[in-house]
Amino acid sequence: MLDIDFLDLRELLHSHHILLCFNGPISRSLIEEIGLALKNYLDAEHTHPGAAMDVFGAYVEMTQNIRHYAIRKGYGESESAATILVASDGQGGYLIQAGNVIEAEDAAPLLERIAHLAAMDSVELKRAYKEQLRRPITPGASSGAGLGLIDIARKSRCPLSATQRPLGGGKAFFSLRAIL
Structure with missing residues (x-):
């Protein structure tokens, strides 16, 4: 088993002003x-x-999009994991970043x-x-990357940014970053 020095981890999180960091399967209750x-x-x-409502809203939107995507794709627990980070710049600004495994074919349209x-x-x-x-809302249609994403973009101090890294097996890791 990996031996992690938690004091070092704590200091790393503190030095980068990370308020929240999560990695694992994400459920509605979580x-x-x-x-x-x-x-x-x-x-x-x-x-x-x-500002608190904007940060909270961006966090909820990003994590719910990840959860809805995983459900829509029928992903199991390991594939439905999310990595979420919220950090402060110390001057009233906040970084909200969330990432998850997606189908590689879904990456390009989302990045566009x-x-x-x-x-x-x-x-x-x-x-x-x-x-x-x-x-109009189309029954059965995906609602991802719609109103909530536009709202995050409107509230962001900087343009949204996103990345994807191929994982093999037709999968990619997608990450979205907003600075509010």
Whole structure:
């Protein structure tokens, strides 16, 4: 078994201002519990209520997208794992990053969607948000990378960024990063 020096790990997390780090299978109840812990931490740090809600909202949106994707693909526990990180820049800004295993064929359209949003200015993002709100909901259609992603892009201080790394076997590891 790997011998991890927890003091070193704690110092690493502290030096990078990491408030929350999770890696493992993600369930609805776990999303709620981690979200509550994040919300409590932000409250304890006297984070501006608007900023705290934005961070909490981005965390929930990212983790729910991961969970919905895993369910839609029929993934088992190991494939439905998520890696989530929330860090502070010490000046009121927050990094929210989440990653998961996806089908390699799904990576390119998702990366294109995020690049498209990243290239938009605030006026274009507002227009895209309103257009998405007006679109009719198609029964049985995937709702991923829609309104919630546009909302995260609107609230971000920097353009969204995403990466994917091939894993073999038709899979890739996808990661989305937002700075609020």
